[in-house]
Amino acid sequence: MTLADGIWQQIFVFDDYGELLALVRNSLVAGAALGLIGGLAGVFVILRDLPFAVHGISELSFAGASAALLMGVNVVAGSIIGSLVAAAVIGVMGARARDRNSAIGIIMPFGLGLGVLFLALYKGRAANKFGLLTGQIVAVDTPQMTWLLATSAVVLIALAVMWRPLSFASADPDVAEARGVPVRGLSLAFMLVLGLAVALSVQVVGALLVLTLVVTPAAAAVRVTASPVLLPVLSVVFAVVSIEGGILLALGSSIPISPYVTTISFALYAVCRLVGVRPRRRRGAGRRVTAPEPAF
Amino acid sequence: MASVPHAREGDAGTGEGGADDGAAPVVALRGAALSYGARTVWRDLELEVRPGEFVAVLGPNGSGKTSLVRALLGRWELSAGTLTVLGRPPREVSRQIGYVPQQAALSTQAPLRARELVRFGIDGHRFGPARRTRAVRRRVDEILREVGALSYADVPLGLLSGGERQRVRIGQALATDPRILLCDEPLLSLDLHHQRAVTELIDARRRAHGTAVVFVTHEINPVLGLVDRVLYLAPGGHRVGTPDEVLTSEALSRLYGTRVEVVRVHGRVVVVGAPDSPGAPEGTPHHPQELHERDGVRP
Numbered sequence: 001m002t003l004a005d006g007i008w009q010q011i012f013v014f015d016d017y018g019e020l021l022a023l024v025r026n027s028l029v030a031g032a033a034l035g036l037i038g039g040l041a042g043v044f045v046i047l048r049d050l051p052f053a054v055h056g057i058s059e060l061s062f063a064g065a066s067a068a069l070l071m072g073v074n075v076v077a078g079s080i081i082g083s084l085v086a087a088a089v090i091g092v093m094g095a096r097a098r099d100r101n102s103a104i105g106i107i108m109p110f111g112l113g114l115g116v117l118f119l120a121l122y123k124g125r126a127a128n129k130f131g132l133l134t135g136q137i138v139a140v141d142t143p144q145m146t147w148l149l150a151t152s153a154v155v156l157i158a159l160a161v162m163w164r165p166l167s168f169a170s171a172d173p174d175v176a177e178a179r180g181v182p183v184r185g186l187s188l189a190f191m192l193v194l195g196l197a198v199a200l201s202v203q204v205v206g207a208l209l210v211l212t213l214v215v216t217p218a219a220a221a222v223r224v225t226a227s228p229v230l231l232p233v234l235s236v237v238f239a240v241v242s243i244e245g246g247i248l249l250a251l252g253s254s255i256p257i258s259p260y261v262t263t264i265s266f267a268l269y270a271v272c273r274l275v276g277v278r279p280r281r282r283r284g285a286g287r288r289v290t291a292p293e294p295a296f
Numbered sequence: 297m298a299s300v301p302h303a304r305e306g307d308a309g310t311g312e313g314g315a316d317d318g319a320a321p322v323v324a325l326r327g328a329a330l331s332y333g334a335r336t337v338w339r340d341l342e343l344e345v346r347p348g349e350f351v352a353v354l355g356p357n358g359s360g361k362t363s364l365v366r367a368l369l370g371r372w373e374l375s376a377g378t379l380t381v382l383g384r385p386p387r388e389v390s391r392q393i394g395y396v397p398q399q400a401a402l403s404t405q406a407p408l409r410a411r412e413l414v415r416f417g418i419d420g421h422r423f424g425p426a427r428r429t430r431a432v433r434r435r436v437d438e439i440l441r442e443v444g445a446l447s448y449a450d451v452p453l454g455l456l457s458g459g460e461r462q463r464v465r466i467g468q469a470l471a472t473d474p475r476i477l478l479c480d481e482p483l484l485s486l487d488l489h490h491q492r493a494v495t496e497l498i499d500a501r502r503r504a505h506g507t508a509v510v511f512v513t514h515e516i517n518p519v520l521g522l523v524d525r526v527l528y529l530a531p532g533g534h535r536v537g538t539p540d541e542v543l544t545s546e547a548l549s550r551l552y553g554t555r556v557e558v559v560r561v562h563g564r565v566v567v568v569g570a571p572d573s574p575g576a577p578e579g580t581p582h583h584p585q586e587l588h589e590r591d592g593v594r595p
């Protein structure tokens with residue numbers, strides 16, 4: 001057997017698949033919920049140019065989760081608290097893009113450093129530590145599941161309520177403000193919602209790879225559509241396919257889940273990028289804007 | 297709040313356009329002053345804009361044109377005096393003000409079609425799930441047809457030209473059927489052809505509906521033929537009047553406190569020698585040289 005064959009068999013293992021599947025039922029349900037909210041929040045992450053903020057939040061979420069691990073309390077709760085603190089700081093300090101990026105650049109390494117400290121102090125199973133950074137599939141037990149689903153519901157409801165004014169404020173802040181949309185308030189509210197979504201994603205794909213769920217699917221969808229309905233739908237589909245596909249492929253192997261998820265997600269993006277070379281509009285094709293046809 | 301506005305018919309009462317002198321003012325500034333901290337940008341401003349009137353707001357960078365826009369939108373409080381729109385504070389009547397910002401203000405990256413931008417103008421401010429979707433969609437189509445943008449309703453905004461985007465902008469501003477159009481440098485970075493198309497669109501609306509137009513610009517010539525009155529803001533004061541009263545060597549020299557020549561060439565106004573205050577804190581681009589050269593150019 002060649003070395004390559006050996007590696008291949010480590011990556012794709014399908015022995016006793018049926019029994020394993022039963023073990024990750026929780027993760028599959030959690031994955032669907034994550035795909036849904038990650039895909040939806042991702043639309044605004046792209047629209048508002050926040051990928052770096054997502055990364056910054058996920059590092060503090062990691063710090064919160066590792067602190068919880070060290071103290072032996074609920075890891076999901078720890079991760080949510082870390083996320084919300086980061087989101088609030090970024091939201092308050094960084095109203096403008098430039099301020100925001102420096103704020104993130106400053107708190108992100110601090111969060112990561114704290115996380116490393118807590119993990120170094122933690123004497124439990126090494127897999128728990130590694131899982132927070134790179135993801136794990138059987139991490140979701142039933143009490144955590146309740147947390148995950150409840151938080152997902154909160155995110156979902158919040159997004160549904162503010163979807164339209166948030167779209168308006170994201171795409172066209174000037175006019176939105178003139179029309180009485182609370183632009184600043186929405187910005188902060190969305191950061192908090194994003195914080196929750198990120199904290200949930202950390203549980204499954206790990207802190208380092210949250211972007212693969214919260215940014216890549218929406219970025220892929222943007223390449224192929226500008227429809228306000230199709231965009232979130234495709235983004236959610238891509239996110240769910242990435243995470244569920246990743247869980248199913250990672251099942252039999254000893255390798256963490258994240259390379260599977262990130263690869264699927266990246267492949268979807270690559271395909272969309274190729275398919276979605278937008279039709280360059282009939283430039284110079286005889287269609288000019290001539291005298292207006294005002295029908296007033 | 298939830299109503300879908302429709303074009304008012306026959307209540308404009310201005311016939312062939314132009315200002316309606318007898319009507320109540322739609323915008324009234326009385327003894328108005330505006331400051332940022334210790335710096336007062338303008339004071340003692342008296343201005344009444346009547347239905348159907350076209351008022352151009354001119355002045356160099358830093359003279360407070362953008363501040364005036366912000367005040368009219370209720371986003372900046374006056375430091376003295378009063379400002380009313382339709383007799384009420386501007387914030388309470390935001391649906392009656394159609395705002396057309398500088399076209400550069402819109403992100404060209406956003407995955408957004410012309411249709412959505414117009415729709416934002418109708419119900420973009422409302423929280424919760426969409427209602428009356430079909431009626432709203434019909435109204436969006438109607439507006440896009442009115443501004444001649446229906447053929448690119450489904451094209452992402454990033455792929456539209458500046459002139460096309462500005463048409464959509466005007467559609468968005470008209471979505472609530474406003475009594476006032478507030479345009480902040482709407483012709484910026486448009487070529488002459490599109491400048492004319494956009495001004496004609498605005499003028500057509502004003503004539504048909506008696507909509508008052510407040511038009512902030514650093515360049516009077518594209519709208520010279522339409523302007524009823526000019527508000528000229530300058531560092532040394534301001535002046536309100538018809539173009540013939542305000543755009544004269546005497547009036548501008550007094551405003552600037554230095555010798556300024558106003559020359560009329562082929563129906564165009566050319567201002568020579570007006571100093572542009574450097575380091576102006578406003579959003580308008582800052583190329584005084586270019587502006588003054590452009591003043592005199594028209595094919």
